Amino acid sequence: MPEVVIRTSGLTKVYKETKVPVNALGGVDLEIMEGEFTAVVGPSGSGKSTLLHILGGLDYPTAGHVEVGGHHLNELNDRQLIDFRLEHIGFVFQAYNLIPVLTARENVEFIMLLQKIPAREREARAAQLLQEVGLGDRMDNRPTELSGGQQQRVAVARALASRPQFILADEPTANLDSKSAGNLLQMMAEMNRREKVTFIFSTHDQRVIEKARRVITLEDGKIVSDVTKA
Amino acid sequence: MYLLLAWRNIWRNRRRTLITLASVAFAVFFSSLMQSMQTAAWGNLIDNAVRFYTGYIQIHHQGYWDDRTLDNSFVNQASLQSKVAQHPGVVAVVPRLESFALASGTDRTKGTLVIGIDPEKEDNLTNLRNKMRAGTYLQAGQKKVLVAEGLADFLRLAPKDTLVLIGQGYHGANAAGKYEVAGIVKFPSTQLNDQVVYLPLPEAQWLYDTGDRLTSLSLLVDDPGKVEDVTATLQQELNATQFEVMNWQELMPELVQGFEIDRIGAQVILIILYAVISFGIFGTFLMMTTERRYEMGVMLAIGMSRLKLQSVMFLEILMLALGGTLLGILVSLPVILYMHNHPIPVSGNLAELYQNYGMEPVLPFSRKSDIFLRQAYTVAIITAVLGIYPLWFIQRLIPVTALRS
Numbered sequence: 138m139p140e141v142v143i144r145t146s147g148l149t150k151v152y153k154e155t156k157v158p159v160n161a162l163g164g165v166d167l168e169i170m171e172g173e174f175t176a177v178v179g180p181s182g183s184g185k186s187t188l189l190h191i192l193g194g195l196d197y198p199t200a201g202h203v204e205v206g207g208h209h210l211n212e213l214n215d216r217q218l219i220d221f222r223l224e225h226i227g228f229v230f231q232a233y234n235l236i237p238v239l240t241a242r243e244n245v246e247f248i249m250l251l252q253k254i255p256a257r258e259r260e261a262r263a264a265q266l267l268q269e270v271g272l273g274d275r276m277d278n279r280p281t282e283l284s285g286g287q288q289q290r291v292a293v294a295r296a297l298a299s300r301p302q303f304i305l306a307d308e309p310t311a312n313l314d315s316k317s318a319g320n321l322l323q324m325m326a327e328m329n330r331r332e333k334v335t336f337i338f339s340t341h342d343q344r345v346i347e348k349a350r351r352v353i354t355l356e357d358g359k360i361v362s363d364v365t366k367a
Numbered sequence: 368m369y370l371l372l373a374w375r376n377i378w379r380n381r382r383r384t385l386i387t388l389a390s391v392a393f394a395v396f397f398s399s400l401m402q403s404m405q406t407a408a409w410g411n412l413i414d415n416a417v418r419f420y421t422g423y424i425q426i427h428h429q430g431y432w433d434d435r436t437l438d439n440s441f442v443n444q445a446s447l448q449s450k451v452a453q454h455p456g457v458v459a460v461v462p463r464l465e466s467f468a469l470a471s472g473t474d475r476t477k478g479t480l481v482i483g484i485d486p487e488k489e490d491n492l493t494n495l496r497n498k499m500r501a502g503t504y505l506q507a508g509q510k511k512v513l514v515a516e517g518l519a520d521f522l523r524l525a526p527k528d529t530l531v532l533i534g535q536g537y538h539g540a541n542a543a544g545k546y547e548v549a550g551i552v553k554f555p556s557t558q559l560n561d562q563v564v565y566l567p568l569p570e571a572q573w574l575y576d577t578g579d580r581l582t583s584l585s586l587l588v589d590d591p592g593k594v595e596d597v598t599a600t601l602q603q604e605l606n607a608t609q610f611e612v613m614n615w616q617e618l619m620p621e622l623v624q625g626f627e628i629d630r631i632g633a634q635v636i637l638i639i640l641y642a643v644i645s646f647g648i649f650g651t652f653l654m655m656t657t658e659r660r661y662e663m664g665v666m667l668a669i670g671m672s673r674l675k676l677q678s679v680m681f682l683e684i685l686m687l688a689l690g691g692t693l694l695g696i697l698v699s700l701p702v703i704l705y706m707h708n709h710p711i712p713v714s715g716n717l718a719e720l721y722q723n724y725g726m727e728p729v730l731p732f733s734r735k736s737d738i739f740l741r742q743a744y745t746v747a748i749i750t751a752v753l754g755i756y757p758l759w760f761i762q763r764l765i766p767v768t769a770l771r772s
């Protein structure tokens with residue numbers, strides 16, 4: 138029986154810095170189970186990024202509760218959240234995920250260095266993951282020498298490297314052409330199966346949505362549908 | 368890997384890094400050069416002035432320096448001289464009796480400064496023997512005089528000619544004497560060159576009818592750095608109502624003042640220079656942080672602690688500062704060493720001042736290591752202070768905001 142890794146209740150986010158306060162999230166109740174491959178979809182401004190940021194411990198909700206792997210994120214301070222992110226979450230952002238002065242291999246190793254994993258283990262795991270995402274021959278290239286799709290693959294490899302509870306990917310394919318986007322999703326789905334890592338990603342892309350097993354649709358900060366394929 | 372990261376970050380913008388390094392290096396170079404020149408110039412000047420005439424410390428009868436007359440002379444007790452000579456730090460004690468007189472040669476007369484000296488001790492302090500241009504040096508017990516070159520020319524005197532001195536002695540007695548010119552001495556200072564007459568101390572005491580009295584004891588010390596201490600302890604040991612103990616700063620206030628003015632001027636120039644350089648360095652820091660805002664947001668997001676991120680940034684700053692400083696020292700060292708061996712000639716006011724104190728009018732350069740060290744400290748401190756900005760920037764960077772930018 139898979140366990141619940143994320144549980145939120147009444148999650149609300151109001152941005153008050155603007156002239157008119159923006160209700161980015163209006164009471165989100167959500168449960169995500171271990172091993173899911175879930176897409177968060179919805180029109181621009183519906184609160185996808187806001188939700189993912191809060192689930193990943195990058196931002197605090199204005200109200201409501203979020204519990205990730207037994208950690209109550211509302212109660213953690215800035216420093217504890219950074220540690221929490223390092224140990225439990227893998228991030229893939231829309232673009233420019235990588236440290237530009239480090240090679241693909243170094244980027245993947247870097248996060249394990251932060252986790253104080255011994256050098257030999259780091260090297261072996263970085264090489265293995267880059268093989269798995271199909272970049273075995275580009276390991277010593279810097280991000281600028283890689284295509285957008287390849288960069289995103291390195292980002293996924295990096296996210297996996299830290300052995301997180303789940304990977305949050307905010308529009309990972311937004312900057313890619315449809316072929317690269319398809320390939321990236323294919324690869325993520327494979328990793329989900331093989332490494333048994335939970336994936337939560339947001340997207341606009343219809344073809345990407347089709348690959349998800351569960352699709353959560355947001356509108357104006359509220360969940361309007363939540364469909365799990367058989 | 369953190370070091371590697373910092374190193375590669377620095378070279379992301381090669382041109383900017385080179386400009387930053389060059390400006391730090393220039394600041395160190397320019398300020399080292401300036402300080403080297405100043406330290407050496409004034410060090411020489413003071414040393415020469417002191418060695419040339421006053422000595423590091425003088426002891427007078429209380430009130431003599433304000434009213435330089437024989438009435439303010441003191442009895443030359445052997446106990447006083449030995450007490451002073453045995454004082455820690457004192458190397459030599461040189462007695463003098465100074466007063467004024469009219470000097471006549473064959474057909475002309477001129478006001479002169481008459482100095483009674485112990486020929487050997489005087490030579491020890493001021494190298495008087497080296498200033499001889501004609502004739503022979505004074506010997507104790509002779510009834511002969513040394514005449515400064517300018518005065519000798521005016522009076523048309525040569526060695527073996529006769530000089531007549533007429534003046535007022537101690538307590539208003541008449542003073543008159545006739546002396547054979549033993550030799551001619553040359554002083555670079557025209558003021559002295561036109562009016563000094565030296566004669567052996569007993570002859571001067573006889574001329575002015577002072578008995579065994581002196582107007583000053585000039586002291587040479589082993590370490591110029593200890594002058595103030597020695598002055599203070601001597602003043603304590605000697606009866607303050609009877610004697611005044613003055614160090615060279617008090618004896619030559621115009622020299623000290625000149626030094627101060629020059630030093631402050633240089634300081635102002637350096638402050639301006641450093642301010643300009645600081646803006647440059649700050650600009651670099653500003654760009655280093657703002658252009659990497661997104662990237663640093665990602666690093667914080669994936670779990671790099673602020674402290675680690677700050678350490679990497681600090682390493683970069685350190686490399687820039689140390690690199691620039693080292694480069695500056697590397698460039699200044701050969702230049703200063705060259706200048707040290709090939710000093711630049713000077714002209715104008717400074718040249719005059721030099722000549723008045725009997726020095727060659729050239730700008731010497733000091734190669735004391737603390738000059739470089741002081742510049743290195745200054746640059747290090749400036750960079751450290753400016754470096755607070757990037758560290759503070761990282762401290763308050765909010766990852767979500769950075770990621771949305």
Ligand SMILES: Nc1ncnc2c1ncn2[C@@H]1O[C@H](COP(=O)(O)OP(=O)(O)OP(=O)(O)O)[C@@H](O)[C@H]1O
Nearest residue numbers: 152154155159161180181182183184185186187188
């Ligand atoms: N820092 C902020 N200050 C004010 N309003 C914000 C801020 N961040 C987001 N918002 C607003 O909150 C709402 C939700 O934004 P969010 O970025 O979560 O939407 P999204 O679904 O990810 O949109 P997109 O598909 O364009 O990425 C939007 O109306 C947005 O303008």
Ligand SMILES: [Mg+2]
Nearest residue numbers: 185186187307
């Ligand atoms: Mg978004």
